[in-house]
Amino acid sequence: MGCGVSKSNQFHKHSRKAAVLIQRWYRQYVARTEMRRRYTWHIFQSIEYSGEQAQIKVRSYCFSMRSVCYAVFSHQTELENRVYLAGNLISHIFRENDVCWDTEWERYFCYKNIEVPEVYSGPHLTFPLTVEQAVGLLEAFRNKKQLHSRYVLELLLETWKLLRLLPNINRISTCQSKEVTICGDLHGQLEDLLLIFYKNGTPSLEKPYLFNGDFVDRGKDSIEILLILFSFMLVYPCDVYLNRGNHEDHIINLRYGFTKEVLTKYKIHGKRILKLLQKIFSWLPLASVIDQKVLVLHGGISDSTDLGVLAKANRHNVRNTHARILSKSTDSVSSDTTKDEWRQILDVLWSDPMNQDGCMPNEVRGGGCYWGPDITEDFLNRNNMQLIIRSHECKQEGYEFCHNRKVLTLFSASNYYDVGSNRGAYVKLGPDLVPYVIQYQASSMTRELTARQSVGRTERSALKVLREQLFAHKSDLLCAFKKFDSKNTGLVSLNDWASAVESVMHLNLPWRTLRCQLVACKTADGTIDYCDWFNELHIDQSLLETLYRHRSTLETIFRIVDTDNSGFISMEDFRQTWKLLSVYLKMEITDEDICNLAVTIDSNQDGSIDIDEFMEAFRLTDKKSRLERGRSMFMGTASDLTKLEDDPSV
């Protein structure tokens, strides 16, 4: 038989076999990369949402403290003393001096006395604003200039005046063949906004824009983004529309970076700017409707969403969108905003779509709902509409359809979790109301990375964050492990390890898949020595561990306590904050611990503590341990470490 097989046949057979081998291998490589990408995504998203949840808990805790404090007025036990003191502190913080008339506020925000020095090289604004000035502002920010606080206040005042005239629901029309460009979350990422304007053109009479909330927090240029959006809105009030997002809320800003950004960039007038922004945020419209057929809002809907109710609500009374959880008082919301209106606004700003029918509370976020395809169908039919466009969730491709393509999620902050993590997108909607999506990804770094490098980088980043979280929960994890290890062998099976970790972390992550990335030590029979594992992750004293875990919460509380936004809190306030935290954490932090800590922090011993210095201490600890763990044996001084702060590769 062999003589019948020619040489070329033989060659062909081998070629085919070789081809199949390589193709099979390649497809395996792609599938495994995809799986890594997916769980990396899960990690970032779970941690982000659980952070939001923690934020809500802090706030609801603060409110419950206040009601408790009223109840224990007459008791004198140590614990209740602490609670009472804490409650006092909180009352002081949350008191709203809203009784001032707006004209008084206008005087408070007056910019006229602010001098602009000769050396100022940024843009000068004159009002009413012209399009040349708006474009000039764009250019200035592109060139890393900062707008002087005088002009900031003036611009914000004009914006406030305009917003007060707007309805709760913008009505937009695509008449005369105008296409509306809709953008999702920007989160302070100026590069993305500049990219959108570059690709699509700046707003104009022929080019209307709608921005769907979450302009600030997390990114480093939130104030610049706001100033650009507001300036174009002032120039083209009928062609630039803004919807409020859940991050247009000053309590959220305390945690997620916007407050800090403003105070850092505007050291003298920052607090005034923030106060004015508080008002502006509350006056932002809640939603927009295009051609009466397409609803655009930031979060989503619920089974009780009623556009009529939303249109009539006093939206500016809802300053903090979570203020009423657990609180029986109505301090943050005026009494003429009903509970129903308030809840509907919450739904609009916080809800997420889900795949199952029905509607249930959004426990992950702590506000709004999860709503199903049946709710969408019902809502669109009732309101005679055809599409809901929303944002609020980061999507790998920058956008995602769901609910039979009746709901479109749009996200415009590319590389949100890390370089290469996701693209951004914007939508163009013409009179045919068919959404046309354009994607992009900012940062030249991304283009140079291969897919594999990009996934690898993001994955390393995610795992680092995850390890930090695990390390910070060491005590709880130890307890959980001991429950599975009744014989005290110090070992747990892989199954038990995964169950214990999930029971503590509540992140719903694929722990077994991640195990080989998280646990290096493993005994021969596949069990895990959990004490060894903690050594791997890094150990520290329990107080420091607690501080580290709660550093975001700490910072939030500090900034709340710092009522005049000076960046400093007194020793006494510092001590009170610790007492509050110890009750919250159900953990003994002795007065001695507090004193020792305070002494270390108050380096110039002047009786007040610089919040930034305190948090910086954490950043340095974090950076140092990162460096030691992986990249290099860096033996520099503290100031050298600070220099690395801006190094994007660290």
Place this chain on the structure above:
Amino acid sequence: MAPKKDPKAPAKKAEPAPAPAAAPAPAPAPAPAAAPAVDLSSVKGGDILFSLHTTDYREAFGLFDRVGDNKVAYNQIADIMRALGQNPTNKEVNKLLGNPSAEDMAQKRVEFEAFLPMLQTIINSPNKAGFEDYVEGLRVFDKEGNGTVMGAELRIVLSTLGEKMTEAEIDALMTGQEDENGCVNYEAFVKHIMSV
């Protein structure tokens, strides 16, 4: 999406008892449309090693479920198997699924219990390739016997023979592999592709 599967997903961590009890007979009713050409009922779950990893497999399976119904589409099966370290050809997987039509591939879904025996079959199949096999396979194209193959030729082969790859896939694969003469050192190439 991670948070939303919580209310629906039943506790998935229960480990199946080892050996025979874990024989995952394919779910009777939901066996979709055409009976699979391969008789999966004969697949024994008797492999202890296999059943120990079932929970791992279940986790990975869950990662690919984009809908939330605890199932995955036919056209995802091959990828999930690959993500789990197997290396089936598309043809092998199609055979397991009963050679479904293109429409079935996109529409039909299968749950984890039906997926397991398919995975077991692939794991048991003898078609494992190692470093030497790949190098052998590429040596076929080494006309001059000097350890290199022409990148261009490789590209043509990959796009026309076997289970054809698209141009984009080939580009991604070959990035950085060809030297200035357009040649690929295939031993290095194989080391590269195996180093994931």
